[in-house]
Amino acid sequence: MKIIVLVLGLMMIAFIGWWFFGKHDVAKVDAKVNDDCQIVDVEVKGGYSPEVVVLKKGIPATLNFTRKDSSSCLDRVVFSDFGINQALPQNQQQAINVDTSNAGEFQWACGMDMFHGKLVIK
């Protein structure tokens, strides 16, 4: 009995390691450009989907965040490079305008810096 529990336990540890630390694909979305402005919808539920947003440089961009998760961990979204710290009321779409004049990679995160997303401007 104890041997079975031990083996099961070790297998669970291995699974946790693989599941959380292994390489997994992240959802990535290129912004669609219409009428000289690019809009991307981001769903906030247990993280961000998509997690990587690719924007075109120089075209005004809007990210629409909708928080479907009740966790207080995710109740704010912070773009430290742009000085944006936006509260996300649950189930309400919040538009965040991003300055796309500089190319580069910019991280965004939840208020506690636990969940991350990435903005690629090129």
Place this chain on the structure above:
Amino acid sequence: MTITKRFWISLVFSLPMLVEMILKPFGWMMPGGEWTMLALTTVVMMVAAGPFLQSAWASFKKHHSNMDTLVAVGTTTTYVYSIYAMATNQPVFFESAAFVTTFVLLGQVFEERMRNNASNAVEKLVNLQAKDAEVVRDGRVIKLPLSEIVVGDVIKVRPGEKIAVDGQIVSGSSTIDESMITGESMPVEKKVGDSVVGATVNGTGTFTFRAGKVGQNTMLAQIVELVKKAQNSHAPIQGLTDKVSEIFVPLVLMIAILTFLVWYVLIGASVANSLIFAVSVVVIACPCALGLATPTALMVGTGRSARMGILIKNGEVLEAVNDVKTVVFDKTGTITVGKPQVTDVIGDANKVLQLAASLEQSSEHPLATAIIKKANQSGVPMSPAQHFQAIEGKGVRANIDGESAFVGNDKLLADVTVSDALKSKMTTLQQQAKTVVFVGQGTQIVGLIAIQDAPKATSKEAIVALKSQGLKTVMLTGDNLAVSKAIADQVGIDEVVANVLPADKANQVKNFQQFGKVAFVGDGINDAPALSTADVGIAMGSGTDIAIESGGIVLVKNDLRDVYKALELSEKTFNRIKLNLFWAFVYNVLGIPVAAGVFYFIGMTLSPELAGLAMALSSLSVVTSSVLLNRTKIAEVPAAS
């Protein structure tokens, strides 16, 4: 459902079990026994803990984990095991699941309030704005909302009213309370030609002013923008927590499983006891405290300094301030007032002034401005100048009333001789920190004019305060050594680097960087390179836009004493960040082994309920410690003796 509501539901349904826990030794049993407990806990699990589970599951599917993962795993394990134990007639611990949920929610309720508290500095600033203003349009005064005011509008301000936008007074005068922008509590007198700042409050006078900056260009809007960026910036010290938070939760889950295995398989404890240890580990671990340590302190620190008229631009600056060894100052406009004034006229005062003023009429040199101002004050008439000729770095020459005349420094004196009496006068004046110019006619010196740019009243105190912190103070200036040395002695500066060309200031800063980090304080366009070269650039708010752009800290009040305060505030904030991080780490590093039962054999254990309480308190205490930054004492600058 809000967190507060979930907390109350959780509390109400947990209370009967708490009562039972207390009254059990006195022989009171809950009616319905285990069945009642199951019912109560099920409500707590479904309503109050449900959202934790949903969030945990949603992030699990994305290969992420967070705080909710730990709470969900902890409570579900206890709940499910208790149902199993109930079915097999073993002791149950439903109350653990209910209590942990209650405590975690309690922590979150407070934490949410505190976090809003920490981040409302920007809101407060924005609320300072006036809502509307009385604008003169087509000869009539009409009330317009702020958004409709355009540059060039003439705006009427009555006593006690808020000034809507930035501009210049065109008629009337008043005293204005600018404390909301500068932190300076004394009202400032303003008259025609003076500039006013939006969001400041008019005193007892009535005046009209012309709008110069509106919308995003006003001082308030720019301050708000700066503070927003600063509050959400990353401090380099956060790099560590970023790495830890990524692996934290999965690691804790692994440790919890290991804990169970060690207790159950190796030591041979019962399933129930082993499980309690494992659950305690999951519940006590708190990545939130780590994640909150830096941003909350940064928010409160930068927000508080903004209210004092000190704008700290980002977390990097805050961190750099800690190791500053040398503070380098620009002279003109930083240590001194920046408005030179004529103090002495040697020789026939009227004749000397008349000549000098006539010569300097068309010059733009700051010293020329001082001479002309003095001439106007004394009512000396000016004569037209012919064949005007400016000699770079030396002075000017022209024909006045048909005779050749000149004004300038000693380098212009190649062809004329100066009497010893005048020479000794010159030396005395220079030792008094006065710049001396010679005024001559033909080949004859007719007199001297001494011009002084006096140090600001507060410069000395500021330098003394900085030196009391063990900092080395240096003055960097393009002025000559004698004058700069005299000013340095007046305010107590350690070292003077004189005759520095504007382009060389940045290099001089680099020289000092060999001996440790350098803060540079300046205001002019020529200071911009030095401001960005220095580890900490401190720009005076009166300075040009480019200087403010290059500085990492902006002093809105133009008071040198704020350099001391800025350094002190940055240091306090950074120390708070370090303290927060230290506690958050120590808490987790100590808490997890205790919860895992490492100290069981010396009688130290933690039940899941206590672990849940500790977890709630740990993130709460970090946020509270940050909010308390608002109250820490910032020592007043000691008065110079």
